[in-house]
Amino acid sequence: MGNVQEDIVGTWRSEEPGAPELTFAEDGAVSGTDGCNRIVSRYTVAEDRAVIEAFATTKMACQGVDTWLGAASEAVPDGTELQILNSGGDAIGVLERVE
Structure with missing residues (x-):
């Protein structure tokens, strides 16, 4: 793995319902x-991962969509995949790099 800052910048998405997605900017915005x-x-x-501050979010109710990504606390890039961890360090999902 290379430089985490360089590796994480870009857009990452899942094909799950609702298409959960994160975009990491060079300036530290997500x-x-x-x-x-x-x-x-x-x-x-921090080391091999990005530590994400608590999200500010809208509060719409959406039936049939698992909003697991809102619990993201850390993101670990690994090639074309981004492993998402919650505040307890548990893996809660994976996003794929958008080219």
Whole structure:
């Protein structure tokens, strides 16, 4: 793996219902959707991962959409995949790089 800051910048998405997605900018901003609601935050790089501050989010109710991405606390890039961890360090999902 290379430089986490360089590796994480870009857009990452899942094909799950609602198409959860995160975009990491070079300036430390992160934004996207949990598949239902818009989410925005900031991130910092620590070792092999990005640590994500708590998201600011809209509060729409969406039936049939699992909003697991809203619980993201860390993101670990690994090639074309981004493993998402919650605040307990548990893996909660995977996003794929959008080319």
